Amino acid sequence: MKKLALLAAAFAVPAFAFAQTVDSVQSLGTFIMNIINQVAVPVLFAVAFIVFIWGVFQTFILNGGDEEKREGGKSLMLYGLIGFFVMVSVWGLVNILVGSVSLKSNAPNYPQALYQH
Secondary structure: OHHHHHHHHHHHHHHHHHHHHOOOHHHHHHHHHHHHHHHHHHHHHHHHHHHHHHHHHHHHHHOOOOHHHHHHHHHHHHHHHHHHHHHHHHHHHHHHHHHHHOOOOOOOOOOOOOOOO
16 A cells, blocks of 8 residues: 555656646646646556567467466467557547547637726
């Protein structure tokens, strides 16, 4: 539990440091989306790739003669491929939704209040 709290604090401290530069809710949302798109997604893809490669290594190199251990490597390969498939599918669905709802980068035109002089 202490390790989880330490890990959470390690990720929260930079966010608190950047909080001083955030001047609006929109810029905070943009900052969070940039962290997700530029850090979290590549890390998840890298983890899925490493799991797949470790499964290949276990199946074909480490455990070439032991059929039981080869099955473990095959399951890791399968989990890595399933992870890739799920991530690419979700990424595609999000892009379809963003494109169909026109959320690209255009701010909506809000009605202006009428001022009396």
